[in-house]
Amino acid sequence: MPAAGTPVGDGTDPQRDIALAALFARHYTSMLRLASLLGADDAENIVAEAYYQLYRKWRRLRNPERAEAYLRSVVCNLTRMRIRHLQTVRRHAEAPAPAKEPVASAEHDALLQDDQRVLIAAVRELPARQREALVLRHWMGLKEAEIADAMGISAGSVKTHTARGIAALTKAMEARR
Numbered sequence: 001m002p003a004a005g006t007p008v009g010d011g012t013d014p015q016r017d018i019a020l021a022a023l024f025a026r027h028y029t030s031m032l033r034l035a036s037l038l039g040a041d042d043a044e045n046i047v048a049e050a051y052y053q054l055y056r057k058w059r060r061l062r063n064p065e066r067a068e069a070y071l072r073s074v075v076c077n078l079t080r081m082r083i084r085h086l087q088t089v090r091r092h093a094e095a096p097a098p099a100k101e102p103v104a105s106a107e108h109d110a111l112l113q114d115d116q117r118v119l120i121a122a123v124r125e126l127p128a129r130q131r132e133a134l135v136l137r138h139w140m141g142l143k144e145a146e147i148a149d150a151m152g153i154s155a156g157s158v159k160t161h162t163a164r165g166i167a168a169l170t171k172a173m174e175a176r177r
Contacts, residue, residue, distance in 0.1 A: 016058045023067055024051060030140065031075050037135040038079040039128075046082060050074040072140075073150045076132065083128070115176070122172035130165035133158055 031050065035043035054071050061067060123131055129151070136147045137158075147162075148155045 013058070016055070019064060019067070020051070020055055020058070023054075023071065027068055027071065031071060034072065034135065034140055035075050035079050037139055038076065038132055039083055039124075040079045041082070041086065046078045047075060049078055069146060069149055072136075072142075072146075073152070076136075076150045077152070080128070080132075115173070118172065118176050119169065122169050125172075126165050126168055129153075130161045130168065133161035134165045134169075137162055 028047065028051075031047045032043050035046045040046050050071055053074050054067060058064070058067075061070065123134065126134070132151055133147060136142045136150055137144075142150065144155045144158050147158045151158065153161075
């Protein structure tokens with residue numbers, strides 16, 4: 001029986017188990033936030049799947065120090081795949097009943113200022129790549145190279161998506177004034 005606090009894995013690679021437990025403790029919340037901000041409907045499952053994929057592919061990592069970047073990239077990719085899957089399902093589903101607007105709680109309305117609601121609505125309206133670039137840059141605080149790595153695009157494309165996204169958000173906020 002392992003001691004309390006000792007990671008439990010398949011026993012074949014205790015270094016991997018320790019490294020993944022530490023990575024989980026440090027980054028689970030930020031990966032969950034990333035998946036949520038990118039539009040995942042089931043962020044917990046996406047993050048769990050990302051950690052599982054990292055666990056399975058740990059021996060093939062060229063540099064274990066890059067595990068966080070790999071994990072972030074997997075979360076982005078899984079979120080993108082999930083959104084595409086849901087879009088396909090919705091396209092092929094029978095005509096649904098008219099959707100009701102979600103009802104926010106009184107606490108939610110009290111906490112969000114009007115400008116915040118407008119900004120969040122504008123972020124949701126951005127094209128997926130622009131939204132992804134802005135979330136990774138401004139909410140996760142990543143650098144251009146890290147964003148390019150996570151999104152699988154060039155640094156120049158990151159700059160383009162970020163600039164266009166900021167321009168669209170600025171326009172939406174200026175229209176409020």
